[in-house]
Amino acid sequence: MGYDLLLEIIETLGPTALFLVLCLGLIGLPIPNEAVVLTAGALSEANVIDTAIAFTMVTLGICSAMTFNYSLGRFTSSRLAKWFSKKQQFGKFIKKSNQLIDKYGLYAIPISAFFPFLRHATPYVMGMNNMKFSKFSLIAFPAATLWTSIYFTLGHFVGDRIPEIIVLTNQYEALFLTLGAIIISILFLRGVRRYKLKHSNNNQAK
Helix, strand or coil: CHHHHHHHHHHHHCCHHHHHHHHCHHHCCCCCHHHHHHHHHHHHHCCCCCHHHHHHHHHHHHHHHHHHHHHHHHHCCHHHHHHHHHHHHHHHHHHHHHHHHHHHHHHHHHHHCCCCCHHHHHHHHHHHCCCCHHHHHHHHHHHHHHHHHHHHHHHHHHHHHHHHHHHHHHHCHHHHHHHHHHHHHHHHHHHHHHHHHHHHHHHHHC
16 A cells, blocks of 8 residues: 555655655655665666656655654654654654663664664654754764665665565564664774774874
8 A cells, every 4th residue: 555655656746755755754654664765766777767866865855854853852842742752653662762772872873774663763762862963963864874775776676576575674673683783883893994094194194
């Protein structure tokens, strides 16, 4: 049902639909984020949508949704926060996000990006904890881009098998968590190593 609805919306609105559906997902549209990004990859592979435009729309959509949830947690009233936490049983995911944050700290953001609802709940909790937006965006946006890249690329190969892939990814959440954590850790360590090397070279040049 959700997949067919997504195709109808894309046919009506074009690439902009990818951005809008990702932004409005928590309001009630029954379309998983994974399905949207996989579909964007599949349609770009079929030359239905320009690849660069499709990728930009889904990346901005995910980043905007995470920013909205962060802002909701940080700036809204307690009454609205309670309503939001009850939306689509969101409260239980907030509890899981808190557990993830207690265990991994800031790195809960990139890890949670690989899980439905957690990728929205964790920014919300970070906002409630008054994390600075600059600090939040520094790790959340690259994580969102990485997540988008993985599913977008996968969409190039799965074509019309997207509903089956969604079921498969939901069944192997633990595997995706492990892979996501490994990828994020490798990229982070490489970034730190490059920064230290560049800083060391600059000191030697002085």
